Amino acid sequence: MKHAQPRIASIQSADLPESQRAAVLRAIEAHRERPGALLPILHAVQDALGYVPQESLSLIAHELNLTRAEVHGVVSFYHHFRSSPPGRHIVRLCRAEACQALGARALEAHAKKTLGIDFHETTGDGAITLEPVYCLGNCGCGPSLLIDSDKLHARVTPQVFDALVQQARAES
């Protein structure tokens, strides 16, 4: 059973830097009145900060009158939400069947080898985080990958992959 918590002006969200705290509060204020507000709030937090800091969960929970466990349960359920900062660019490589039929497995092996990382990891220079994705809806011209929020690429060969990574690194 939930019970009403006293509304304290500043809930102790230890170690959440002030700038992050402000961003989280903005996200909460922008969406709290919407039914089912938690997902829109988490999206807004991640859009602003690049991830959903563990230290922000108590604050979100308090403001929505949820438990921290409930918020943690939601954040950890969805693949999209990150609990740690990503590299400067996120490369999402499609692993699904339509891309497999066009060489996605070889591309995946190439990507991991050349970047020297596995999925969910970030290169040593902090440039690239590699994530798997299960379909980008570009199944007619795979293998596909998505860089950052909306840069979708089709027919990605290992050579094209290297060029895209080089370009992303140069963008800083």
Place this chain on the structure above:
Amino acid sequence: MSAVQCVKVYVPRDAAALALGAESVATAIAAEARKRGIEIELVRNGSRGMFWLEPLVEVATRGGRIAYAPVKTADVTGLFDAKFLDGGAHALRVGAVAEIAYLKQQDRLTFARVGVIDPLSVEDYIAHGGYRGLTRALAMAPGEIVQQVTDSGLRGRGGAAFPAGIKWKTVLDTTSTQKYIVCNADEGDSGTFSDRMLMEGDPLCLIEGMTIAGAAVDATQGYIYLRSEYPHAYRALNAAIANAYTAGWLGTDIRGSGKRFDLEVRLGAGAYICGEETSLLDSLEGKRGQVRFKPPLPAIKGLFGQPTVINNVITLASVPIILYRAAEYYRDYGVGRSRGTLPIQLAGNLKHTGLVEKAFGVTLRELLYDYGGGSWSGRPIRAVQVGGPLGAYMPEAQFDTMLDYEAFAAVGAMLGHGGIVAFDDSVDMAEQARYAMEFCAVESCGKCTPCRIGSTRGVETIDKIRRGERVTENIAVVEDLCNTMKFGSLCALGGFTPYPVMSALKHFKEDFGPLPTHLEAAE
């Protein structure tokens, strides 16, 4: 206003076209036109759904729309030199779009406007037959609208193929003061992209379909639950919704009818299971996307505990034409109990991938070879997965199956959302079976044991088979696991993962053995 009416040039903003370079082509065309002092109107349409031709640039000439494709940035100067704005000759000139056989032989009802119009323009939408269905619906009693949908024979296009009219009737018959229309736009099946193409190429059609659904069951609020992997569709939907509000087609008093309908887009967060309707509802409520027990049905107790119509994008987007042209018009397409058309998605290793909307009844072979043009690699097509990651792998012997829900069920396959993924003979079917289990393990919501644990045990056991460990016994274990998952899972994820696994075992048993010999065989 210039004295001469400026030429309309169409460059798609569809995500697949963008992935193939459409944005830089559009920029180059605009720049070249400016440089030459030619005034053009650049329209960013959806895709016609012929991906081997993307980016496909169209020019509106006196003789109709002429296509040039596939256009690269480097081709743009040459196109202007060849007077492509007048339909001039050029190596990339494909000719009149409407005459391209791939398109001409289709039955484009739901996709009639995709690739044709400016997706965000309410005016263009109406000029091409848009909002006539809603206009007719607004003059009808709710029960009459539902009857039209029932009579059309429309079944859920998300995969389950449940009759849409029955769902709507159930919601209409409830007495709640707050009902919802929810669009399932969590198109997570690999090999499917028709929802995405429609939302990017004709979002108003979905908006109109949802508004009609609202009028049909007395629901005033709609949500589109869109997967976060579709950023382009998100932008298109939000822009189209804003334009529909401005033009009075959404909001408190739709076109003076006294009916209210509000609509908003909600983003998912990368969970395949949220394509399952009850998980989706939990996710919309801000929770973990876990499957609910049924009953109660969402139609009785759905979003926030209220009666809810939840349908797939294509189901809802097929409603406007049913209301506009009447139920019989739609019902007269198709075969058996599969009425109307299905937007089929040709994907994977095919030469001519894209979108083919056809009346039910076309065969898999026609789609793979007549439309698809055979494999992209030039090697024989060995296996085809229809219906996404939970669909069966079909061998050549089943290619004459016609697209019909019952015909597919009869051969142990499923049509699902109409995605067709072709594999050539380099495919290792044991690897595909392993992936099916792995995918289920990654995406399981964890609520029920057969799905959560069975999938992981499935991966391990198939690995043993591939290592050559006690192959016969371990195949028996996989079959037993599949049986438990099929009959013991709460939803289709655990329940249908056995389809790709068992079909691979049944039709491609030669691949299930020690790995090294097989690798040699594949090379």
